Amino acid sequence: MRKKTRRNDITRVVICFFVILGLCTWISRFTKSVLTPVVESGCPVSMMLPHTISGTGLLSYRKVTPVYLYAGILVDEVFVTVGQNVQKGDALVQYNLARLEEEKQDKEFELEQLKSTRSMTGRSLEREKTGAEIVRVENAVKQLNDLIEQKGIFYADMDGMIQVQNQKEGDYSLDAAAFMVGTEGQGYIVSMDIPEEQRSYVQEGDVATVATEKAQDSFVIDSLFYDSEKHVYTIQIVVEGADYYAGERVQVEMEHDSRKYDTCLPLAALHSGGAGNSYVLIEKEKNTILGTELIAEKVNVKIEDSNMEYAAITSTALRTEDRVIISSDKNVEEGDIVREKQ
Amino acid sequence: MKYVWKWIIYGAALVCMLPVVLIVTGVFIGNTELQNILGAVVQEGSSYATWHFVPLYPTCRNLLEVLLDTPEFFVLFWNSVKVVGCILAGQFVMAVPAAWYLARRHSRMSKCVMLIYMFCMLLPFQVTMLSQYIVLKQMALIHTHGALILPLVFSTFPVFITYNSFEQIPQSVIDAASMDGADRFKIYWYIAIPIARKGIYAAGILGFFEYWNMVEPVAVFINDKKLWMLSVYLPDVTSGEIGKTFAYSLFSILPAIYVLYAGRNILADGIMIKGMEN
Numbered sequence: 001m002r003k004k005t006r007r008n009d010i011t012r013v014v015i016c017f018f019v020i021l022g023l024c025t026w027i028s029r030f031t032k033s034v035l036t037p038v039v040e041s042g043c044p045v046s047m048m049l050p051h052t053i054s055g056t057g058l059l060s061y062r063k064v065t066p067v068y069l070y071a072g073i074l075v076d077e078v079f080v081t082v083g084q085n086v087q088k089g090d091a092l093v094q095y096n097l098a099r100l101e102e103e104k105q106d107k108e109f110e111l112e113q114l115k116s117t118r119s120m121t122g123r124s125l126e127r128e129k130t131g132a133e134i135v136r137v138e139n140a141v142k143q144l145n146d147l148i149e150q151k152g153i154f155y156a157d158m159d160g161m162i163q164v165q166n167q168k169e170g171d172y173s174l175d176a177a178a179f180m181v182g183t184e185g186q187g188y189i190v191s192m193d194i195p196e197e198q199r200s201y202v203q204e205g206d207v208a209t210v211a212t213e214k215a216q217d218s219f220v221i222d223s224l225f226y227d228s229e230k231h232v233y234t235i236q237i238v239v240e241g242a243d244y245y246a247g248e249r250v251q252v253e254m255e256h257d258s259r260k261y262d263t264c265l266p267l268a269a270l271h272s273g274g275a276g277n278s279y280v281l282i283e284k285e286k287n288t289i290l291g292t293e294l295i296a297e298k299v300n301v302k303i304e305d306s307n308m309e310y311a312a313i314t315s316t317a318l319r320t321e322d323r324v325i326i327s328s329d330k331n332v333e334e335g336d337i338v339r340e341k342q
Numbered sequence: 343m344k345y346v347w348k349w350i351i352y353g354a355a356l357v358c359m360l361p362v363v364l365i366v367t368g369v370f371i372g373n374t375e376l377q378n379i380l381g382a383v384v385q386e387g388s389s390y391a392t393w394h395f396v397p398l399y400p401t402c403r404n405l406l407e408v409l410l411d412t413p414e415f416f417v418l419f420w421n422s423v424k425v426v427g428c429i430l431a432g433q434f435v436m437a438v439p440a441a442w443y444l445a446r447r448h449s450r451m452s453k454c455v456m457l458i459y460m461f462c463m464l465l466p467f468q469v470t471m472l473s474q475y476i477v478l479k480q481m482a483l484i485h486t487h488g489a490l491i492l493p494l495v496f497s498t499f500p501v502f503i504t505y506n507s508f509e510q511i512p513q514s515v516i517d518a519a520s521m522d523g524a525d526r527f528k529i530y531w532y533i534a535i536p537i538a539r540k541g542i543y544a545a546g547i548l549g550f551f552e553y554w555n556m557v558e559p560v561a562v563f564i565n566d567k568k569l570w571m572l573s574v575y576l577p578d579v580t581s582g583e584i585g586k587t588f589a590y591s592l593f594s595i596l597p598a599i600y601v602l603y604a605g606r607n608i609l610a611d612g613i614m615i616k617g618m619e620n
Contacts, residue, residue, distance in 0.1 A: 010604045017600070018423075024409045025416035032413050289414040289567045289575065 032290075037330035039296075039338045041283055041323040044265055049258040049307045051201035057192035057210070057237070057252040058083065059244055060163045061182025067092065069154055069173040070143050074099045076152075078169050080179070083247050086156045092179065093167060095152040104144040111137045158183060161246040187240040189222070192252050193232040199224075201256045208237050211251040215243035221254070258305055261312035262320075269326045270303070270311055278303055280318065281325040281332055283340070296325060298334040364393065365595070368588030369404050371397040376584040384584060404585035408593060414575070415590055422571040425490050426553045430546050432495030438542055441501045442534055445508035446516070456505065459498040467558045478563060489563035490571075494553060500545035507541025508534060540611045547605040554598055 060083075069075075077094040080086055114137060118130040147154065164180035167173065190210055194202060206221045223236045237252070244250070265280065273279045277300060284297040299322075301315040318324075325332060332338055368376065375398055377384070383391040408415050444452045444459075474493055475484070483489045511534060519529050535542065560574045572594045576587055602609075 013600065013604075017597070021416065021419060025413070025420070027410050028413040028416055031411050035411075287567055289417050289570060291568045 035330075037328045037332045037336060037338045038341050039283070039325045039328040039332060040341050041325050042266070042269075043323055044263040044313075044318065044320055046260060046262050047264045047310070048260045049264065049305055049310055049312055051198075051256050051258060051307050052253060053194060053198050053201055053256070054251065054253040055192050055194065056249050057190040059188045059190055059239070059246055059248045059250055061161055061184060061186070061246050062189050062238060063184070063186040064163055064180045064182050065158060065160065066177030067156070067179040067181055068176075069093060069167065069178045070095070070103075070140070070147065071173050071175045073103055073173045075167060075169060075171060075173050078165070078167055080162045080165070082162055082165050085161045085247060086181065087159050088156055090156045091153045092156050093154045093173070095147060095154065095173070097148070097152040100144060100148050100152055104141065104148060107137055107141045107144060111141060156181070160184075182246055187238060188244050188246060190219075190237040190239055190250055190252060191234055192237075193227070193230065193234050195232060199233050201258075202233075202235060202254055203256070206254055206256055208235075208252055208254040210237060210239055211253070212243060212248060215241060217241065258312070261304065263314065263318065264310050264312050265324055266326050267306065267309060267311055269324045270301070270313075273300065278313075280313075280315075281334065282318070283323045283325060283338065288337075294338050294340065296332050296334055296336045296338050362595070363395070365588055365591050367393075367395055367397065368585070369592050370400045370402065371585060371588075372399050372401045372403065373582050373585045375399060376588075377582060380584055401585075404589040405592075407586055408589040412586070412590075415572075415593065417568060418570055418572045418575050419593070421487070421569060422554060422573070425487055425571060426550060428487070428491045429494045429497075429553050430549055432491060433497065433500045433545070433549060434542070436495050437497065437500040437545070438504055438535070439530070441504040442508050442530055442538075444501070445505050445511075459501055463498040463502055471558070471562055475562065484563055485565045485569070487564075487569060490556075490559050493559070497549070499552075500542075500549055503545035503548065504538060504541045507538035511537050540608050543605060543608040544611070547601055547609050550601050551598060 074096040075093050076096050079091045079093065086092070111134065114130055114134045118127055118134065121127050121130060158181060160181040160183040162179055163182040165178075166176060167178035202221065202224060204221055204224050207218050208221055209216060209218050217239070219237045219239050221235050222238045225234055225236075226232075227234050235252075235254075269280050270278050271280065279298050279300045281296040282299055283294040285292050286295045299315055299317045301313040301318060303311050303313055305312040325338065328338065371379075371394060375394065379392045379394060381391075382389040444456055478484050478489045478492070481488075481492075483492060515533060515537070516529055519533050524532070555573050556571070557573050560571050564570060576590070
């Protein structure tokens with residue numbers, strides 16, 4: 001009887017032991033399942049990276065007319081700015097009236113001298129030359145008289161938009177064109193500045209989409225040049241249509257495909273390793289006690305090019321068949337065991 | 343003098359028990375404390391390791407980690423249970439009838455076979471490893487549990503142990519059963535096995551200790567980690583999981599300790615070669 005009880009006790013202990021360990025087996029599996037990061041992965045792909053550059057451009061007239069001032073007179077005020085529409089008769093600049101008077105007196109004195117010189121000159125060639133000079137000075141005096149009558153204000157003689165302004169307040173009026181006024185007749189030009197780092201994504205001949213509130217059309221990029229003053233690149237696009245008007249701001253979007261890269265990955269797959277280094281985590285199969293498991297392995301990469309979604313990379317250790325971890329429901333570090341999302 | 347010997351024996355027993363004591367106390371010591379006291383051994387250092395028999399900050403974390411957060415341990419545990427269970431069951435089917443036959447045959451041939459068995463029993467694993475590997479590979483059993491189970495099912499050790507038990511059964515008992523109409527199987531099943539059960543249990547208990555702790559066959563024949571047994575796995579000690587190692591060791595020896603405790607009397611009786619009462 002005692003032996004039988006002892007045998008029952010042994011059996012009970014053994015059964016309990018196995019039941020407890022069976023339960024712990026289940027719990028430990030469940031714990032591992034919950035704690036193991038579930039990841040999404042993908043192989044590197046060969047592709048061209050589409051680069052989209054968007055920004056705001058200013059519409060201006062394509063046809064421009066230079067506006068010249070009487071040169072060499074101090075300009076007290078400039079009434080217009082770039083982008084401003086002007087009409088015939090609008091004031092452009094204010095000369096210094098005292099300087100105008102001085103200039104007028106100088107020119108009148110010069111005219112007197114020229115006339116007396118001509119009367120004393122006998123040879124016909126010199127007389128002709130002096131005559132032409134007299135005409136030039138007479139025109140200048142006339143111009144100065146007009147300006148003095150207008151109280152030193154220079155008025156626009158055409159309708160249009162100031163597209164270039166070379167004349168500045170406080171400077172002497174220029175020999176060259178003080179303004180470039182755009183006028184209707186040959187369509188419009190959209191000008192947009194792009195940063196230097198985006199220069200490689202744009203080239204002449206690319207197609208750009210120009211959108212206003214009323215219209216949206218595609219046009220070819222006409223020119224691309226470097227603006228050394230603003231340290232930016234400027235693109236110009238010739239547009240035509242009834243829905244555009246000078247001075248309007250338009251949305252410009254350009255798409256440019258890069259060269260084909262062998263190894264491209266989504267940006268989410270890239271990690272920063274500090275000091276400008278980048279790395280990706282790839283899935284490596286490892287034979288463990290729980291079977292074949294996936295371990296996150298670090299591979300250093302160098303970013304060649306990137307857009308908003310993808311990056312083209314180079315690496316000596318990354319192969320095209322490697323599965324790179326793109327996203328995970330938990331933070332994944334090198335050496336962590338991960339599971340593929342089903 | 344008698345007391346002196348008594349204390350010497352107790353002292354020796356205590357020294358023998360020290361590894362188990364270290365395991366039990368180590369389970370309740372935190373990893374930081376274990377790093378401090380065993381760092382010199384685990385990592386390369388010039389100082390000596392020390393030990394705290396009473397932990398500074400006792401914790402059950404190691405136990406819980408192994409039980410609730412280490413599925414690897416259970417894979418190995420159930421592998422061990424499967425392999426040892428299959429070996430012992432196989433030996434009951436193969437070795438016990440073999441021992442019965444050899445014990446009752448009383449011929450020169452059977453004695454010769456028994457001698458060969460004893461010789462084979464003396465051969466260490468290293469000697470038979472290559473031949474076993476070749477045979478198992480031909481049978482496509484390498485890197486499977488079959489590579490561990492099959493050779494040990496035909497182990498000579500349980501035959502040797504149970505041979506003695508069967509030999510003790512008097513011929514008169516068998517003759518009486520035979521006269522009562524029992525055939526050979528009935529005599530074996532209903533007479534021989536019950537009488538020699540302590541020997542069979544002893545062979546099973548000793549076999550359990552040997553197979554539960556076997557290392558070489560697993561290391562040689564099994565490449566796939568998921569087929570390993572508890573005896574060949576230790577968590578990575580250097581990565582700050584020393585406490586887990588102690589907990590793992592404790593759970594590994596628990597079945598063996600219990601089997602020894604439950605079968606201590608059977609083991610003593612079963613191995614003993616004594617005269618049978620009629």
